Amino acid sequence: QVQLVESGGGLVQPGGSLRLSCAASGFTFSAYGMRWYRQGPGKERDLVAAISTGGTIRNYADSVKGRFTISRDNVKNTVYLQMNSLKPEDTAVYYCNVRIYASSYWGQGTQVTVSS
Numbered sequence: 001q002v003q004l005v006e007s008g009g010g011l012v013q014p015g016g017s018l019r020l021s022c023a024a025s026g027f028t029f030s031a032y033g034m035r036w037y038r039q040g041p042g043k044e045r046d047l048v049a050a051i052s053t054g055g056t057i058r059n060y061a062d063s064v065k066g067r068f069t070i071s072r073d074n075v076k077n078t079v080y081l082q083m084n085s086l087k088p089e090d091t092a093v094y095y096c097n098v099r100i101y102a103s104s105y106w107g108q109g110t111q112v113t114v115s116s
Helices: none
Strands: 003-007 010-012 018-025 034-039 046-051 058-060 068-073 078-083 092-100 103-106 110-114
Touching: 003 092, 018 034, 018 092, 018 110, 034 068, 034 078, 046 068, 046 078, 058 068
Parallel strands: 010 110
Antiparallel strands: 003 018, 018 078, 034 046, 034 092, 046 058, 068 078, 092 103, 092 110
């Protein structure tokens, strides 16, 4: 069974940093691109960052470019999201995602709250 487990969320002050992790299992991790999404209060779930199978190609939402970095470790079967210079508008539940054939799989999400 495909499983994605996010961790690393928490409360941080504006301007602070946080590193999220997503541990993957149940599929050949290195064969699939991975994505991070987030969903703020009363908002839709939006794509934050994506990374190709080998980590060479990375894409980011305009709102996080220059501040967030997505990376992956294909030995540990883990994808990361390093978040720097955090803003209150980054407050959301962050989800790890993978598309396999016609299906899309999600983790349980991890809460990130940016507040003073």
